Amino acid sequence: xxxxxxxxxxxxxxxxxxxxxxxxxxxxxxxxxxxxxxxxxxxxxxxxxxxxxxxxxxxxxxxxxxxxxxxxxxxxxxxxxxxxxxxxxxxxxxxxxxxxxxxxxxxxxxxxxxxxxxxxxxxxxxxxxxxxxxxxxxxxxxxxxxxxxxxxxxxxxxxxxxxxxxxxxxxxxxxxxxxxxxxxxxxxxxxxxxxxxxxxxxxxxxxxxxxxxxxxxxxxxxxxxxxxxxxxxxxxxxxxxxxxxxxxxxxxxxxxxxxxxxxxxxxxxxxxxxxxxxxxxxxxxxxxxxxxxxxxxxxxxxxxxxxxxxxxxxxxxxxxxxxxxxxxxxxxxxxxxxxxxxxxxxxxxxxxxxxxxxxxxxxxxxxxxxxxxxxxxxxxxxxxxxxxxxxxxxxxxxxxxxxx
Numbered sequence: 001x002x003x004x005x006x007x008x009x010x011x012x013x014x015x016x017x018x019x020x021x022x023x024x025x026x027x028x029x030x031x032x033x034x035x036x037x038x039x040x041x042x043x044x045x046x047x048x049x050x051x052x053x054x055x056x057x058x059x060x061x062x063x064x065x066x067x068x069x070x071x072x073x074x075x076x077x078x079x080x081x082x083x084x085x086x087x088x089x090x091x092x093x094x095x096x097x098x099x100x101x102x103x104x105x106x107x108x109x110x111x112x113x114x115x116x117x118x119x120x121x122x123x124x125x126x127x128x129x130x131x132x133x134x135x136x137x138x139x140x141x142x143x144x145x146x147x148x149x150x151x152x153x154x155x156x157x158x159x160x161x162x163x164x165x166x167x168x169x170x171x172x173x174x175x176x177x178x179x180x181x182x183x184x185x186x187x188x189x190x191x192x193x194x195x196x197x198x199x200x201x202x203x204x205x206x207x208x209x210x211x212x213x214x215x216x217x218x219x220x221x222x223x224x225x226x227x228x229x230x231x232x233x234x235x236x237x238x239x240x241x242x243x244x245x246x247x248x249x250x251x252x253x254x255x256x257x258x259x260x261x262x263x264x265x266x267x268x269x270x271x272x273x274x275x276x277x278x279x280x281x282x283x284x285x286x287x288x289x290x291x292x293x294x295x296x297x298x299x300x301x302x303x304x305x306x307x308x309x310x311x312x313x314x315x316x317x318x319x320x321x322x323x324x325x326x327x328x329x330x331x332x333x334x335x336x337x338x339x340x341x342x343x344x345x346x347x348x349x350x351x352x353x354x355x356x357x358x359x360x361x362x363x364x365x366x367x368x369x370x371x372x373x374x375x376x377x378x379x380x381x382x383x384x385x386x387x388x389x390x391x392x393x394x395x396x397x398x399x400x401x402x403x404x
Contacts, residue, residue: 044398108234147209231404248344
């Protein structure tokens with residue numbers, strides 16, 4: 001069963017929620033974060049990316065960065081202000097992006113279940129990124145980044161979420177990217193009922209935030225035996241039902257063609273696979289769209305060797321096995337410096353711009369992984385290829401923080 005527990009959230013007062021809320025720390029680089037937070041003293045990016053308040057040459061992993069995060073959080077608590085709830089609660093968090101709506105349950109989820117595999121993973125984590133967020137948590141005594149979970153839909157949970165979301169929301173604002181964020185605090189009786197309803201959820205799945213969850217587990221291990229560490233056995237997350245979770249494509253570009261000319265590379269691809277010119281840059285499943293020398297080509301990927309292979313059946317895996325590996329010498333897509341990943345939210349125009357501008361020699365547009373494919377890979381205990389999924393819309397940092 002899945003365990004979700006109420007917590008005493010640190011949160012902004014409603015009047016400043018939109019000014020505090022920020023994009024997740026890991027979807028922007030330092031320059032982008034600095035630009036977004038410029039002249040916005042209440043932006044939570046000052047807490048999650050505190051290097052933006054230090055000189056440009058500052059090492060982002062220097063001790064001064066984490067100390068600045070602690071000071072910035074203390075300052076924000078006074079200036080915004082941020083308040084701590086008087087009683088533990090669960091929350092309902094709705095994201096609306098145009099016609100797309102998804103509504104999840106925000107609370108503290110069990111690290112025991114994370115360790116035991118009841119909360120399932122589909123992505124490997126990098127030690128350096130774990131080091132960073134673990135140190136950030138330990139310095140602040142707080143989890144500031146929200147993990148995005150999904151689960152197979154449960155009608156009992158749906159009914160309770162619907163009841164809670166009929167009340168007046170705690171927060172309701174539209175972010176600069178056009179996404180509406182609405183949060184309700186569940187009253188105590190419905191918080192209790194919602195916790196009980198999750199007992200029928202057999203498993204949870206990390207959709208986005210593998211490093212945040214792994215870092216929370218490490219922070220707990222580091223405090224093992226510490227009597228003051230109550231609260232570290234849980235991590236902050238919002239769980240959305242699978243039928244509402246939306247995944248966009250995660251596309252790829254290559255900076256060179258492994259010594260081939262565009263003409264020779266196109267000939268090599270055509271010799272292996274069915275290629276059609278002047279294709280739609282947004283491909284159907286089982287295909288990739290390839291942008292080369294100013295022109296889009298449709299590439300029909302060969303079927304997987306076994307339909308029982310949850311990972312090998314993914315289009316991103318087939319692209320690696322059929323083009324990137326054999327024709328472009330990409331042995332490890334995680335470490336090859338020629339490879340860049342472009343989230344589907346940026347659109348295919350970004351791929352064209354990279355190739356036309358000379359930053360890339362070829363770009364591949366992919367059909368998005370489905371939620372069913374993600375669940376199948378996680379259920380099999382397997383790992384997806386790196387950068388297979390881009391979840392959109394994103395949760396905002398700063399609205400709910402878990403103190404420990």
